[in-house]
Amino acid sequence: MATYAQQLKAVEGQVQSQLSDGRFQHCLRVKDYAIRLAQQNGVDPDQAALAGLVHDYAKERPTEDFLAAIDRHHLDPDLKNWSRAIWHGVVGAYMIKDELGIDDPTILDAVVNHTTGEGVTMSTLAKIVFMADYLELGRDFPGVEEGRRITDQSLDQGVFYQLKETLSFLASQGKLIYPKTFTSYNDWAKHFSS
Template identity: 65%
Template sequence: MAKLKKVMAEHLSKHRFEHCLRVSDYAVKLAKQNGLDQQEAALAGLVHDYAKERSQADFLAKIDATGLPADLKKWGNPIWHGVVGAAFVQDELGIEDPTILQAIRLHTTGGGHLEMTTLDKVVFMADYLEEGRDFPGVETARRVTDESLNQGVFYQLAHTLSYLASKEQVIYPKTFDAYNDWAQYLK
């Protein structure tokens, strides 16, 4: 982990690197609560935003090089840094574990309740709840997630969707799909 932290620090601003350290810590807390391997959670949390500060040109080239669907190109950094970011983590950090790579891929948009592993949910929630986050409702979100990881995932999806809609932002279809799937499963 020490070497990985050094590489992360070299690729990210101080602010973003420190966020990654806090996500790693919060992922360990959630791993303990949910019977998940803590090392795996710490690692996935640390590297989840590895590609966040790459250029648009880098992402577009990676989409071509890895054979990802070309329609991804119409999105932008918020979607790419997870979905395409996993390929940078694999190629540049040498992390091959498919469970870690999937957690990175899903960390922004989530996935349906059958699609997400416990690790995916832990990274998704740790990114939202790490100790540096202070959006309105974060305390409620932490409480809900302490009681139920699944309810926490749904809380985040519902609140992120309403937030994006209130800002009249485009919404990635998989974010909608994930929301609908969790709503049907949990209600």
Template identity: 50%
Template sequence: MSMKFSGAYTSLKREELMQKVQMRMSERRFLHVLGVEETAVALAAKYGASEERASIAALTHDYAKERPDEEFELIIQRDGYDPELLAYGNAIWHGLVGASMVERELGIEDEEILQAIRLHTTGAAEMSLLDKIIYVADYIEPGRDFPGVKEARELSLLDLDKAVAYETKHTLMHLIEKEQKIYPKTIETYNYWVSKKRGKDHR
């Protein structure tokens, strides 16, 4: 991808940002990040969001994914996060707390980009267009292969809100099947996007 950054959201060029991200993760994770970027930029082009913001948010969404738990725990305790967060793990922390690492270490201060990073695994009831794009792109990028991903990809091209609902429902089902603790925001996302959609369809 040959996107030129304007300097509006980061002083880094795309290659420099990619390098900084790549240094923080395994090769497999970095390939995932590039897949998310490709998907997010395509969705941004389709739905009229900033392609540059989508590119930056996608490149940095998993910046903190491979950091040690101790580092997250320290930041949660030090920076006034809800102590309840300590009951969850990396799956929740790397977005929510990772956004502050992106801000501090990479100097990205654009609130829309940071919010998309915060919400990319849990979603939220209130989501901006960019939030939805990163949430969905993370789920359907080309490297993903699981039952239902084809349907999710098709939905994303027809109706982004329906793709958000589909992903949320399937993520929740997966967590329940694995008997994992469910972060309250994921339930909020479900209640807003999935049950609301069903109500609408049944009118």
């Protein structure tokens, strides 16, 4: 079986071919930030790099591709009521497995959860990709430096910080919020209040 480093080298061109240059550069920065967080949190840096590189593999796919994949993989039909913002994680993991041949369940789970988070049972790798996507060095928004500082001290506190900030931002914009994001937030809130 190929090592994570070998898989990384093998799929980089395929990932690049599916994305605009700006999105691909973001994926490279997420890969780099994921390596940093992996080293801080006892996770294989090559595994984190691969997960970071592929996390947005499906981000720019046409709507029809996602709808077809939802049917093909017998996913929850309610997913069709959402958009690429949710699909590229939840459905994108299936595309990564089918098209890139990455079948590591921990990497696929990290991709599924990188936009919505998950409760306190989230794997360390999923937390790393969730935070690397939010904090990569090309990000520049109010609170990003605070997020980096918190995450350097505690990956779990970083996850909770991002969920709080994301919910607040989406609500302030009057945007729909995917139910799993609420569930994730509530689970972390309960965890930190007990």
